[in-house]
Amino acid sequence: MYFCPSCNIELIKNTNPFGIYWSCPICTGKAISLSVIRQAIPEPIVGDFWRKVTSEVHPQKKACPACKKLMSEAPIAIDNEVLEYLDICRTCFFVWFDSDELEALPHVEIPEEVIETLPYEVRLAIAEYNIERIATLREKEIEAEQVKKEIAIDILVVSVVLFVLFK
Numbered sequence: 001m002y003f004c005p006s007c008n009i010e011l012i013k014n015t016n017p018f019g020i021y022w023s024c025p026i027c028t029g030k031a032i033s034l035s036v037i038r039q040a041i042p043e044p045i046v047g048d049f050w051r052k053v054t055s056e057v058h059p060q061k062k063a064c065p066a067c068k069k070l071m072s073e074a075p076i077a078i079d080n081e082v083l084e085y086l087d088i089c090r091t092c093f094f095v096w097f098d099s100d101e102l103e104a105l106p107h108v109e110i111p112e113e114v115i116e117t118l119p120y121e122v123r124l125a126i127a128e129y130n131i132e133r134i135a136t137l138r139e140k141e142i143e144a145e146q147v148k149k150e151i152a153i154d155i156l157v158v159s160v161v162l163f164v165l166f167k
């Protein structure tokens with residue numbers, strides 16, 4: 001049984017093409033094991049994150065959903081550009097995403113030629129995500145053109161994979 005570090009209620013088990021993860025029914029935070037994240041995110045990025053976790057001192061703010069020890073808050077980055085600071089338990093290898101951490105990642109169109117190289121499950125999830133996103137954009141009357149397009153493709157793929165598959 002795992003508990004939300006913010007709400008302290010039991011997390012709900014979910015699955016996606018990469019494996020099992022747990023989410024909070026109240027705050028929508030998510031606990032995802034590092035091994036599942038390794039399936040979704042390219043190894044150099046996860047490897048760099050884990051090196052930072054183990055070799056540097058990081059703030060410790062939240063309790064691990066499994067063992068309740070304090071997690072380390074470490075940056076996940078691509079080419080030194082920090083995507084997010086994520087909480088990770090060095091004992092259980094659980095990574096915690098606050099409700100807004102996935103949503104805060106850049107939402108940018110992925111070029112067709114990049115999408116074609118992704119696994120079927122990811123392409124399907126992106127297609128579903130795009131349909132939902134277009135509806136949301138219309139609701140909020142946000143111009144899609146405002147979206148920044150200069151961000152590196154690597155960041156896009158990683159962000160969308162995280163956002164789409166662990167929602």
Ligand SMILES: [Zn+2]
Binds near residue numbers: 006025
């Ligand atoms: Zn919660």
Ligand SMILES: [Zn+2]
Binds near residue numbers: 065090092093
């Ligand atoms: Zn733990």
